Amino acid sequence: MRTLTIIVSLMCMALSVSAAKADRRVAFVVGNGAYKNVAQLPNPPIDAKAMASTLRNVGFEVIEGSNLTRDQMTEKLLDFGRKAQGSDIAVFYYAGHGIAVSGTNYLLPIDADIKSEMDVKLGAAINVDLTLDQTMGDAKVKLVFLDACRDNPFAAKIKSNSATRSVNVGSGLAEMKSGEGTLIAFATGPGQTALDGQEGNNSPFTRALIDNITKPGVEIQQAMTSVRAQVNEETHKGQLPWGHTNLIGAVYLNQAPTTQVANAAPTATAAP
Numbered sequence: 001m002r003t004l005t006i007i008v009s010l011m012c013m014a015l016s017v018s019a020a021k022a023d024r025r026v027a028f029v030v031g032n033g034a035y036k037n038v039a040q041l042p043n044p045p046i047d048a049k050a051m052a053s054t055l056r057n058v059g060f061e062v063i064e065g066s067n068l069t070r071d072q073m074t075e076k077l078l079d080f081g082r083k084a085q086g087s088d089i090a091v092f093y094y095a096g097h098g099i100a101v102s103g104t105n106y107l108l109p110i111d112a113d114i115k116s117e118m119d120v121k122l123g124a125a126i127n128v129d130l131t132l133d134q135t136m137g138d139a140k141v142k143l144v145f146l147d148a149c150r151d152n153p154f155a156a157k158i159k160s161n162s163a164t165r166s167v168n169v170g171s172g173l174a175e176m177k178s179g180e181g182t183l184i185a186f187a188t189g190p191g192q193t194a195l196d197g198q199e200g201n202n203s204p205f206t207r208a209l210i211d212n213i214t215k216p217g218v219e220i221q222q223a224m225t226s227v228r229a230q231v232n233e234e235t236h237k238g239q240l241p242w243g244h245t246n247l248i249g250a251v252y253l254n255q256a257p258t259t260q261v262a263n264a265a266p267t268a269t270a271a272p
Contacts, residue, residue, distance in 0.1 A: 025060040025089045027052070028080040028135070032096030034067040037113045044095035047147060047206040051093050058214045058254045060091065070109040073126060081135035089251070090139035092132060095206060098148030100174035104129065107148060129176070141251050142182040143220065147205045149173050149187045149194040178246045185209075185224060185243035187231075194239055204231045205241055217256030221245060 031048025033041040045066035052064045063080045065072065084090040097108040101117055106125035108114075114124050128146070136142045175190040187194035187205035194205060202210065208230040212223040228241045 023059065023089070024087045025055075025058075025091075026080065026084045026087045026139075027055045027060040027062045027091035027093065028076065028084075029055065029062055029091075029093045030065045030068060030073065030076065030096070031094075032067055032108065032110050035097065035108070035110050035112070037111075038097070041096060043201065043203055044147070047095040047202050048093070050202055050210055051095075051145075051206060054210050054214055055091060055093075055253075060089075067110050069111040070124065070126075073107075073109050077126075077131060077135055084136055084139050087139045089141045089143065089253070090136045091143045091145070092136060093145045093147075095147040095203065098128075098146065098173050099125065103174050105146075105173045105176065107131075140181060141247070142179075143251075144178075144182065144184040145209060146173060146185070147187045147194065147203055149192065176244060178244045180246050181248060183220060183224070183243065183245040183247055183251075185227070185241060187241055188239045189242040192239075204234045204239060208234070208241075214254040216254050217252070218254070220251040220253060221247065223253075 029048050029052040031044035031046070033044040035041070048064065048066055052062045056062055061083060063076055063083065065076045068076065080092075094107055097112075099106050099108065099114075099120070101120050105128040106120055107128060108125050112124050114120055119125075132142070132144060136144075173186060173190065176184050178184045187203065194203065201207075205227070208227040211230065212218070212226045213220060215223065218226075224241075224243060232240050
């Protein structure tokens with residue numbers, strides 16, 4: 001009986017290794033905090049480092065960076081886009097300042113110096129929609145985590161320099177819709193702001209992601225339900241993560257061995 005147990009365990013391990021090799025996973029993980037022209041954020045680099053480690057532990061190749069300028073972010077994104085082509089799962093994680101202008105979301109490099117809407121749209125910030133489309137467009141499963149819903153540090157400047165016409169500048173990030181095979185998760189609801197957390201620690205949203213998304217045998221949408229509950233409780237109902245999903249199958253970042261044996265195949269996504 002003991003021999004049979006050992007054989008079954010070895011089969012589970014072999015199937016797990018085989019699935020991991022076949023299941024190509026790539027992640028972009030960046031945390032920006034050392035801003036040059038606005039108040040700094042102490043925790044995003046810490047958040048990014050922890051998230052990168054979490055994803056590497058479940059088989060992701062991680063393109064990682066902290067405190068990146070516009071040119072450095074572009075370089076990392078180009079690398080990510082090349083490696084994410086045709087991947088089974090692509091993850092995009094960003095922590096730091098983000099802004100919404102006229103309903104479009106932008107991520108801020110640490111050298112951003114934004115005085116007007118024109119600065120935003122002509123390249124001082126990173127257009128989220130365009131970036132995701134160009135880097136993750138043909139990945140089978142696309143998971144996007146944006147811990148960037150802090151107060152817009154450039155809102156007053158943009159508004160004061162747009163006196164001739166109305167410009168909608170949000171305090172948080174704007175709502176986004178996900179395409180097929182995509183899950184998008186925000187630290188808080190559209191137009192709202194999220195907490196950065198205690199200095200030297202992870203933000204409530206990133207801590208909840210790390211605690212839940214790679215639990216063995218937990219499907220990603222089930223994990224995100226736990227993320228929302230954890231953040232809501234930790235912030236005493238002051239912050240509730242929000243998201244949109246168009247996943248068309250079950251997605252596991254850390255599949256349980258028993259499920260691997262049953263399917264005997266890579267499972268970035270399974271038929272519903």
